[in-house]
Amino acid sequence: MTTFVSAPGGSRHLLSLREATRDSLEALLIRAQAFAEGHYDHRALAGTAVCTLFFEPSTRTRLSFQLAVQQLGAHVLSFDASTSSTTKGETALDTLKNIEAMGVRGFVVRHRDDGAVAELAAHVRPGTCLVNAGDGRSAHPTQGLLDMLTLRQAKGNDFSRLRVAIVGDIKHSRVARSDVQALRALGAGEIRAVGPASLLPDDGTLDGCIVGHDLDAALDGVDAVMMLRLQRERMEEGLVDSLEDYHRDYGLTVARLKRAAPDAVVMHPGPMNRGVEITDEVADGPQSLILTQVANGVAVRMAVLETLLKG
Template structure:
């Protein structure tokens, strides 16, 4: 049995977007849009216990998963590593097995280490689903889904004519990796990636992208500006000369927004470093879809939990 699929070919876990077929991605987005439009599924997960197993801090992701599970009628357990037996030396796998033994069927896991969530999924019991809520620099699949939903709401389902620019610290961003995969899978017409060379990955993450360090040129005519947080906590060395220089070269200001298409939208996964990657007037401006992304996170996570944990009809 595959780590991603069960014996019937149905998804067991959502660990990344690479193993999610385009039709599966589209199905989740359509279901998420239905939830965003007010569709109800209050009893879809009645009697199902879901644990948010977070080994790393979170605000948006944790709370939206908890709210999503609650709206589906699930029982919610909130795990905080800082106040758990993990502080006494219990391994992550023993933690999962212990909670699993209580009858918990769904685990939403965030971890600072690459591959840690997949490792936990590998020891999960049959019938238990694991959702990756962000692991290291690798994957953040539900953020990728909610970003695609936000793009669809602004520009429609056909991405073939879209020009999207992703700006900033791609090297340390799991959001960037999930977004780039989803954009390619959905047939985005042109994906531009902009940032200083030290903050761009040296693997195949950027295949098929137009890569540049000229932010002003990268903005010309784009339909969406996806800004990334400067992740100083993940950097092992000083990769940016100064915050002031970074904002000067790669910060999105109202003047720069004018280079984009008239109906272009501004996106940011949060948390924002205001005055670093984005200015106040842009973050709070008419073209910003940042809070819409947050709202879409609940709808997307409802769709994911329902898909993985609801009883088949």
């Protein structure tokens, strides 16, 4: 199967990277690289309207999608749940159907509930396309794609040589799930998943990964370190003793980073809890690609929107 899900009536959606193939991912990454280098048609989606339908807060994802829409010459509508009719009891589906009735063809949806975007996609008109901008703990496919583009730029096209460590709150991270799926599809040589036992999933997410609880051991010789935010807002119970203890055991410091390969790169999807999962010196240091990830987000989202809405 390809990265994009085809639906009756000619609609296509990007819901997750779970069944993505190497070919489909590489095609998207090549296209995104062209966008990153400025090679694209500024009017590719002229006359098209895209709505960023966000039911959760966002900075990087929302703004980069809006910029991607504008760069392609389309109209962008920004939906804010806090000032919308959802505060009066309107359902997410009714909200989408009403905006769709205005002639909007593309929707970029973020929702707090697992599977919410797929449920919405099942009820749209033929020709309407949805992009999952993060649903619950399930998936964040464009973040996974931009992370792969960032790794590809830094380390080359052959992922089979890469040893990648994913560190922290994997249990609550939709980013981690999409990254693991993409790394598997691209044939990453070794995926190491590390965190406290209470923050590691037992749902098959980490099948095929080397799973551990010792950050120092997991960092030995890795080529890339993907740090994750401690997502306290998604925790139903206290799963870490204290932020200080978490930083002591799982915070990335300059000293710890020395255990990785000399040319190892550091990534983080943001927002960062500085002093918790990562120190200022590492986040702002020479091995950090965190702002490169942000920049690549625009190019990746342009490639996704063009592919979905133009073909």
